[in-house]
Amino acid sequence: MRYAETGVNLEIDLSRGSIEREGTDPRLTALHLGGLGTNTKMLWDRVPSEVEPFSPENLLIFSAGLLAGTLAPGANRMIVSTFSPQTLLSAYSVMGGFWAPELKHAGYDKVVIRGKSPKLVYLWINNDKVEIRDASHLRGKGALETAEIIRREVKDKEAQVLAIGLAGENKVHYASIEHGRSSASRGGIGGIMGDKGIKAIAVRGTKDINVARPAEFNELCNDILKYIQFRNDNPIKNVPPILAGLGSPQEMKLHDEAWHTSSFAWGNARIRRSDYWTKEIEAKWKVVQDNKVERLISCYNCPMKCGAVVEHEKLGRYLMKCYSKLTYTMAADSDLAFGLNIAGLGQEYGVDGYTTPQVLAFGVELYEAGILTDQDLPGFPATTEERFFYLLEKIVRREGIGDVLANGVYWAARQIGRGAEAYDHNTIKKHEQIPIKLGIMNPIYYLMWATGEKINITQIEGQIPQAPFATKEDKEEFVRDWIQVPNDKFKDFVLNWEPRTLPHYPSIEATCEIVDWQEMMHYIDDSVGTCAGLSSFPIKPPYHIHNFPRIISAATGMDLDEEGLKKIARRNRNLLRCLNIRRGMKKADEKPPEDHWKRRFPELESKLLDEYYKFKGWNNEGVPTKETLHELGLDYVAEEFELKGILKEEERVPETQGVR
Amino acid sequence: MKKVKKLIKIDVDKCNGCRACEAICSAFHAEPKYSSSNPDRSRIRVVHDPLRDIFVPVYAGEYTDSECNGKNVYTVDGKTYDECDFCRASCPSRKLFRDPDSNLPLKCDMCEDEPPLKEPKCVEWCINDALIYEEVEEEVEEEEPTRPLEIEVGLEALVKQHGVKVVMDTLSRLGKS
Known part of the structure; x- marks a missing residue:
């Protein structure tokens, strides 16, 4: 019997209309766990580097995390992997909610989609019965509306549905896949789903998910839940409220937005407004939030309330995720009422709540700069808020200028020309970043921005405080029960941290170790399907490198210790990097935007990057060395890289290595 | 004579719809204990319809072999509920509280265990306190005849x-x- 996982994938070829069940090799679980890990392996094996994202040969993989649907609190993630139409590199996005557990109960770990359907279809997976159904009547429908219609059609209220909106159908480069209060938003994967002609996937399952060592696993899950309760009762002291609790974070629960509104940039990632948050604003926003939010809601088997049922004047209600709350608000230099309004519309159209506001702000800036004119934007309204709605409608339909803006800031700037490129100032590897414009380069964040394979810092930053504590006592109190650190050395980072020591604090060596730790935790989460909000993202989370091996082992029966788990995380991380390198990602691409920080330190930055590459076992071009690949059991990657000239012959391990 | 009545008090306003109660209930009643989870085998279910802001945890009561006539509709705080949304019966009109394999009815047993638990598992796992366990002592005339x-x-x-x-x-x- 397979434990935690089902051991079966659904393989669906939409060009041929075929559906196959495929048993999976348990050795792959031992090497990669599941989720992102096995998705990446599948993309490496099955999608050659020359395959275009919008090609029938591109795969779109929906995978439940290894622990999804078990008793492990917050283990509910679905990881979608494919190649991005925007970055042309690999894309993965992680979705919470209820879909991944339902898929496991139906008896599958992954749904692997290839080919393209000649007409719009949806999938109905009902335990052993799997159908490709006509979806022509769903064309143009909103993502949540589609889910409602399908639930009625299959006559099962318990069916879990993920769907694309108009944006996905029209292959917008930042179209999302929506599922109630959750979504897989980044990298344009909703556009890939639209390109394949698949409007939605509905799933219903009534089978058991088994675990290997029930009593032990139950105890460990109880411990996680107790720790969550402890953390809820004991918020971290001396940090802003938004950073004090668990969750991803619980945006809709909190009213105090001082940290986001003053740390993040407004408009097209332009201005920081350190004086924006006042008592008056807080009182005003509180009224809006309390009026609009009807209930705080959660994902499967998780007590944290990161989402909300939100009242919407046009839609009735929609379901807010954690942070779309402020992205539109701040990009439009507007307020919360506007933000909550347009975010609902964005969800029905199925667009990414991070990228979209920035594209809209970019469009407004180009108009104000005279680069886009009334000819490009006939009837362009007067206020920024109305302009945002105007542009959103154009983009999701790819109408007029919307057809260009639908490709994202990087591509749109180059298509428009006339100096528009200068307004593309917040992308890395062609992908919009969170709008942060800061004073002085921070070495930890520099490396995360430069090298993260997610190309999206919100998914790789983590559980370190964002500022030094004021007093020695505060520091000591913080580290006293900091059990999550890999070892006590990491506590020195907090203990020795003084104000105004950037960019030379922490040391390059410590920076490498901290970044490596943060990243490792995300790679574990994204393979086993635990929510980052209970693990890699917040300060002092319930899941950490010391309890994960026991939890995974008790659930799956795998023989696993800390070193073993670290090695799997490293294997997955390196394979994903190699997937991108094989598609042409270069060292020159690993660059945060010029104006990310006012004060830059080119020499230090270059040293940081070089040292980090070395630390990771990569060569000076950022390519994992043959030795690194060999140690991780990825010799097949090294062989291909040598054949393609990505790794040079002289970098081979000498034949005489054995006598060393 | 006095008899202890075991109750789960439900506060629908506090329900965050996570269905942890379903997960832990099904695991507790699995054989061997905790060896699997499966909400469809759970003796508590969250009747949910997020876009209508409806979240009602219901724990399984008596089995009934035919559906009742009650198809009333209740409007509470502007939200419309079916009578069934609050009903605890394992009833042929719906799939709730029926074992998915055998179709046999499921009934809440308040997690009877040896030694007895402090409270049912669903209550323990609902740290948002939508479910509260209560023991009420009440005077009953005689043991009800079977x-x-x-x-x-x-x-x-x-x-x-x-x-x-x-x-x-x-x-x-x-x-x-």
Whole structure:
């Protein structure tokens, strides 16, 4: 019997209309766990580097995390992997909610989609019965509306549905896949789903998910839940409220937005407004939030309330995720009422709540700069808020200028020309970043921005405080029960941290170790399907490198210790990097935007990057060395890289290595 | 005489719709204990319809062999509920509280265990306190007499539907848990 996982994938070829069940090799679980890990392996094996994202040969993989649907609190993630139409590199996005557990109960770990359907279809997976159904009547429908219609059609209220909106159908480069209060938003994967002609996937399952060592696993899950309760009762002291609790974070629960509104940039990632948050604003926003939010809601088997049922004047209600709350608000230099309004519309159209506001702000800036004119934007309204709605409608339909803006800031700037490129100032590897414009380069964040394979810092930053504590006592109190650190050395980072020591604090060596730790935790989460909000993202989370091996082992029966788990995380991380390198990602691409920080330190930055590459076992071009690949059991990657000239012959391990 | 009545008080306003109650209930009642999870085997379900802001945890009560006439609709705080949304019965009109394999009814047993638990597992796992366990002592006249006739009718119906063997096997399984 397979434990935690089902051991079966659904393989669906939409060009041929075929559906196959495929048993999976348990050795792959031992090497990669599941989720992102096995998705990446599948993309490496099955999608050659020359395959275009919008090609029938591109795969779109929906995978439940290894622990999804078990008793492990917050283990509910679905990881979608494919190649991005925007970055042309690999894309993965992680979705919470209820879909991944339902898929496991139906008896599958992954749904692997290839080919393209000649007409719009949806999938109905009902335990052993799997159908490709006509979806022509769903064309143009909103993502949540589609889910409602399908639930009625299959006559099962318990069916879990993920769907694309108009944006996905029209292959917008930042179209999302929506599922109630959750979504897989980044990298344009909703556009890939639209390109394949698949409007939605509905799933219903009534089978058991088994675990290997029930009593032990139950105890460990109880411990996680107790720790969550402890953390809820004991918020971290001396940090802003938004950073004090668990969750991803619980945006809709909190009213105090001082940290986001003053740390993040407004408009097209332009201005920081350190004086924006006042008592008056807080009182005003509180009224809006309390009026609009009807209930705080959660994902499967998780007590944290990161989402909300939100009242919407046009839609009735929609379901807010954690942070779309402020992205539109701040990009439009507007307020919360506007933000909550347009975010609902964005969800029905199925667009990414991070990228979209920035594209809209970019469009407004180009108009104000005279680069886009009334000819490009006939009837362009007067206020920024109305302009945002105007542009959103154009983009999701790819109408007029919307057809260009639908490709994202990087591509749109180059298509428009006339100096528009200068307004593309917040992308890395062609992908919009969170709008942060800061004073002085921070070495930890520099490396995360430069090298993260997610190309999206919100998914790789983590559980370190964002500022030094004021007093020695505060520091000591913080580290006293900091059990999550890999070892006590990491506590020195907090203990020795003084104000105004950037960019030379922490040391390059410590920076490498901290970044490596943060990243490792995300790679574990994204393979086993635990929510980052209970693990890699917040300060002092319930899941950490010391309890994960026991939890995974008790659930799956795998023989696993800390070193073993670290090695799997490293294997997955390196394979994903190699997937991108094989598609042409270069060292020159690993660059945060010029104006990310006012004060830059080119020499230090270059040293940081070089040292980090070395630390990771990569060569000076950022390519994992043959030795690194060999140690991780990825010799097949090294062989291909040598054949393609990505790794040079002289970098081979000498034949005489054995006598060393 | 006095009798302790065990109750789960439900505060629908506090329900965050996470269904942890379903997960832990199904695991507790799995054989061996905690060896699997499956909300469809749970004796508590969250009736949910997020876009209508409806979240109602309901724990399984008596089995009924035919559906009732009550198809009333209640409007509470501007939200429309079906009568069934609050009903605890394992009833042929719906899939709730029926074992997905055998179709036999499921009923909440307040997590009877040896030694006894402090509270049912669903209550323990609902750290948002939508579920609160309560023991009420109440005066009852006499131990209610069993009604063999009704049980017989129910069993006959089950035998008709599933055959004697399935019913016997299930009874013996239920007897063990």
